[in-house]
Amino acid sequence: MKLDQRPTETARVLSDKSTLLKLYREMLLIRRFEEKTAEMYQMAKIGGFCHLNIGEEATIVGTVSALRKEDYVYSNYREHGHAIAKGVDAKAIMAELFGKETGTSHGRGGSMHLFDHDRRFFGGYAIVGEALPLACGTGYAIRYQDKPEVVMSMFGDGATNIGAFHESLNVAKLWKLPVVFVIINNQYGMGTAVSRASAVTELWKKALAYDMTGERVDGMDVLAVRQVTDRLVAQARDQHEPSLLECVTYRYRGHSMSDPDTYRGKQEVTEWKERDSILKFGEYLKRERLASDRDLEAMDVEVMAEVDAAVKFADESPEPDPKDLFRDVYADEAAS
Ligand SMILES: Cc1ncc(C[n+]2csc(CCOP(=O)(O)OP(=O)(O)O)c2C)c(N)n1
Ligand SMILES: [Mg+2]
Secondary structure, three states: OOHHHHHHHHHHHOOOHHHHHHHHHHHHHHHHHHHHHHHHHHOOOOOOOOOOOOOOHHHHHHHHOOOOOOOEEEOOOOOHHHHHHOOOOHHHHHHHHOOOOOOOOOOOOOOOOOOEOOOOEOOOOOOOOOHHHHHHHHHHHHHHHOOOOOEEEEEEHHHHHOHHHHHHHHHHHHOOOOEEEEEEEOOEEOOEEHHHHOOOOOHHHHHHHHOOEEEEEEOOOHHHHHHHHHHHHHHHHHHOOOEEEEEEOOOOOOOOOOOOOOOOOHHHHHHHHHOOHHHHHHHHHHHOOOOOHHHHHHHHHHHHHHHHHHHHHHHHOOOOOHHHOOOOOOHHHHHO
16 A cells, blocks of 8 residues: 555544444553552562553554554563553463463563564563664564564663664664654653653654654554554555654553652642543543443453453463473574
8 A cells, every 4th residue: 555545544444433442442451451460469479570551551552553463563671561452362461470381481581571473572671772673673674575564663761862772763764674663751761750861852853863754642642643653654664764753651650560659749640640541532432422331331341351361361370390491591492
């Protein structure tokens, strides 16, 4: 499809009832999954670091839903929702958080290292900015093999101050790599506000240094996010032009499960929650007569059952066998 036909295509997609309800359901699934994850963490079913996506659902679903099955996603350590949006099974994600053999990484990775080759969800990385050069590598492979595929690289505002971010944008533009770089600007990197860490607070402007398309969107509005992402994905696929998209959003909880969250005012958190993306999108669906209160409640019950089933599966799954401790350490062993 030609690039100039895309806006019409997007408009059609965004007025299609089943697509809209699917977007809502995915946002709800991420919310309920993360709430349950917090509960399981507090019950010590999950150990180690654990970062939640609560508040960022519209950004995640608006961006990832614009991709095709054969496209790739590289994420960071706050990635449970990104994996769900890319179609990774909630059961396998919960099992990974529980450290079980049935998890996406056979219980070896945990919360920060989800990975699903078949779904082309390529991690899950603990180091800030670590995955951007890897996304470029995959972008390079796509160009080299002349495939109609796209890579989405997702990271936080804090990552835009890391050297690898700049190196990646430079090489992506120079080599015309089909990569959409997505900044999830949730206003903070751990306890540090964006304005205290970045000389430029409108982060999309960092694209200008590399003569790259830069966009900023309200990351609490799933349809706005999807609309702009559709355009950038088409640009990457059809013209091999990379881009930088800044989604302005918020995380309602602390940086991780162990963050007492003392660096920001309660009022600020309340104000963002009043703009909650799921609430607002639900109101939109009702206003447009695409769903009733009862429809949305029924969907919530269904989603919660899916999350409960994921917990049951994780709970009942076996621990990894100690004899397999060294399996998958080297690539040739993984292949055998
Ligand atoms: C290179 C590196 N430096 C520091 C850290 C410690 N660290 C972990 S998360 C984080 C904050 C990053 O914030 P941001 O990129 O905005 O993502 P968010 O957590 O807000 O989603 C920091 C500094 C790290 N993991 N890697
Ligand atoms: Mg951040």
